[in-house]
Amino acid sequence: MATNNKHPNPWSPLEAPKEIAKKLSLDPKTLSLFSTDFGLIENKTPLAVFEPSSESDIIDLIKYSNSLPIPFTIAPRGQGHSTHGQGLTNDGVVLNLNRLGDFRNGSEIVVHDEYVDVGAEQLWIDVLRATLKHGLTPLSWTDYMYLSVGGTLSNAGINGTTFRFGPQISNVLELDVVTGKGELLTCSTDKNSELFYSVLGGLGQFGIITRARIALGPAPTRVKWLRLFYTDFSEYTKDQEYLISFNEKNETRGADHVAGYILANLPPPRDVSFYPKQDLPRIDSLISQHGLVYTLELGKFYDNDSHVEEELANLFKGLKFIPEFAFEKDVSYEEFQNRLRVEIEFLRSNGILEVPHPWMDLFIPKSRISDFNDGVFKDIILKQNIPAASIIFYPMNHNKWDDRMSAVTPDEDIFYALGFFRAAFGNGEVEASEAQNEEILEFCKDAGIQAKVYLASYKTQERWVEHYGSKWELIKDRKDEFDPKKILSPGQKIFN
Numbered sequence: 134m135a136t137n138n139k140h141p142n143p144w145s146p147l148e149a150p151k152e153i154a155k156k157l158s159l160d161p162k163t164l165s166l167f168s169t170d171f172g173l174i175e176n177k178t179p180l181a182v183f184e185p186s187s188e189s190d191i192i193d194l195i196k197y198s199n200s201l202p203i204p205f206t207i208a209p210r211g212q213g214h215s216t217h218g219q220g221l222t223n224d225g226v227v228l229n230l231n232r233l234g235d236f237r238n239g240s241e242i243v244v245h246d247e248y249v250d251v252g253a254e255q256l257w258i259d260v261l262r263a264t265l266k267h268g269l270t271p272l273s274w275t276d277y278m279y280l281s282v283g284g285t286l287s288n289a290g291i292n293g294t295t296f297r298f299g300p301q302i303s304n305v306l307e308l309d310v311v312t313g314k315g316e317l318l319t320c321s322t323d324k325n326s327e328l329f330y331s332v333l334g335g336l337g338q339f340g341i342i343t344r345a346r347i348a349l350g351p352a353p354t355r356v357k358w359l360r361l362f363y364t365d366f367s368e369y370t371k372d373q374e375y376l377i378s379f380n381e382k383n384e385t386r387g388a389d390h391v392a393g394y395i396l397a398n399l400p401p402p403r404d405v406s407f408y409p410k411q412d413l414p415r416i417d418s419l420i421s422q423h424g425l426v427y428t429l430e431l432g433k434f435y436d437n438d439s440h441v442e443e444e445l446a447n448l449f450k451g452l453k454f455i456p457e458f459a460f461e462k463d464v465s466y467e468e469f470q471n472r473l474r475v476e477i478e479f480l481r482s483n484g485i486l487e488v489p490h491p492w493m494d495l496f497i498p499k500s501r502i503s504d505f506n507d508g509v510f511k512d513i514i515l516k517q518n519i520p521a522a523s524i525i526f527y528p529m530n531h532n533k534w535d536d537r538m539s540a541v542t543p544d545e546d547i548f549y550a551l552g553f554f555r556a557a558f559g560n561g562e563v564e565a566s567e568a569q570n571e572e573i574l575e576f577c578k579d580a581g582i583q584a585k586v587y588l589a590s591y592k593t594q595e596r597w598v599e600h601y602g603s604k605w606e607l608i609k610d611r612k613d614e615f616d617p618k619k620i621l622s623p624g625q626k627i628f629n
């Protein structure tokens with residue numbers, strides 16, 4: 134379902150002043166490379182790709198666009214791992230932030246005692262490796278580590294560590310940002326704070342993040358990594374919620390990572406890369422018997438001298454998982470944080486990476502997850518039989534989020550993250566999956582479930598207004614203040 138709606142644009146890259154022109158690439162191969170993303174659903178060819186070699190190049194580009202009678206749009210791009218064209222433009226310039234690393238000359242990741250300063254173009258895996266050399270680590274993660282710091286901070290950055298440390302945006306101490314007016318500002322909770330709160334979860338609307346200061350803590354050396362199976366939804370969610378109730382930063386009795394995967398009786402492929410091969414037949418048979426199997430993923434970090442077995446045994450007291458379906462691995466901390474790499478390779482070997490990905494991510498308020506289980510998992514997902522390689526489902530604590538930031542969540546103390554990771558192989562499969570995504574949203578609306586889409590990709594402003602709810606006026610004011618000509622990140626389709 135490729136789309137490439139060309140807009141007539143009065144600006145041509147050939148008119149750019151010499152200093153800017155020499156960093157604009159018009160080479161068709163480069164344009165083609167930047168005309169789609171991981172989702173492979175949208176296709177928009179930019180007028181040019183800008184390769185900045187310093188922050189001042191970005192300032193010059195933004196100021197130049199602002200100076201034109203009709204400015205061109207600028208789409209900052211990290212790793213292009215969006216799924217619905219959020220980092221694309223067809224009437225402007227893609228800003229290839231990866232180039233920023235080239236001018237930093239060794240200052241792209243600088244580790245201090247309590248924080249790390251990183252270029253926004255850096256990958257989280259490189260941040261992890263650099264901090265581990267000092268026995269330190271960021272506290273909040275995404276499952277996939279090959280995403281850019283600026284890209285995840287523009288969304289939220291979540292995984293099984295969010296219940297305890299908040300999303301990645303809650304772990305930022307300071308940012309350098311070039312606003313949509315072309316001003317480079319350092320911001321934090323007490324310096325240019327409105328800009329700070331705007332860009333965190335701001336979907337690239339208010340400024341280009343060029344540097345982030347991320348909080349660090351001591352790095353553990355090893356992790357007990359478990360998956361525990363349930364067939365009863367209410368016992369499953371009760372146990373997940375019990376585990377996320379140990380959520381103080383220095384809590385040692387609880388788990389450090391709490392997530393979950395739903396294994397559904399759907400056509401293959403299904404990501405089962407975690408499990409021993411000899412156990413796959415009995416896992417398959419449990420799924421066929423019950424239709425839905427709920428798995429709780431738990432990570433317990435430890436150092437060699439700790440009493441991890443005893444702590445785990447205490448934590449397990451009262452949990453209601455099926456004892457014969459408890460799987461455990463013992464891995465290094467780096468292996469654990471980089472675990473999705475293995476699954477991605479599994480998906481690649483099953484041909485799932487180089488095809489369109491009509492994914493959907495949702496936040497669902499805790500009070501309605503049982504209705505969601507009946508109405509969505511059982512009535513829509515199982516009945517329609519559309520493959521989903523992986524379905525992620527786990528709770529988070531609202532008090533670890535900061536509502537002054539631009540990200541939106543349901544208004545309840547606990548809400549669940551749901552991720553449908555799908556691949557579309559044949560004709561009509563993208564449309565079928567997208568139709569199912571819409572049907573799920575419709576179901577939530579009709580049932581009065583205040584779900585919020587994470588990594589949203591609405592096509593009309595009306596839907597965005599609905600998405601932001603009471604925050605919409607604030608988002609609009611922030612846009613007027615920091616990007617009044619509405620140049621930045623047009624692929625989100627909020628203001629363009």
Ligand SMILES: Cc1cc2nc3c(=O)[nH]c(=O)nc-3n(C[C@H](O)[C@H](O)[C@H](O)COP(=O)(O)OP(=O)(O)OC[C@H]3O[C@@H](n4cnc5c(N)ncnc54)[C@H](O)[C@@H]3O)c2cc1C
Pocket residue numbers: 170171208209210211212213214215216219220230253254274275276277280281282283284285287288289290291292336337338340341342343588622624625
């Ligand atoms: C395999 C895979 C696994 C994922 N796992 C997780 C997960 O566990 N948790 C999670 O939270 N998300 C996850 N995501 C989603 C991911 O966080 C987002 O897609 C994120 O935007 C990817 O970063 P990126 O560098 O590829 O951003 P891009 O796709 O390049 O950009 C995303 C948006 O941010 C803007 N942007 C990019 N960089 C900047 C910047 N420096 N300043 C301002 N705006 C900017 C872009 O214009 C665009 O609008 C996953 C995605 C994939 C493909």
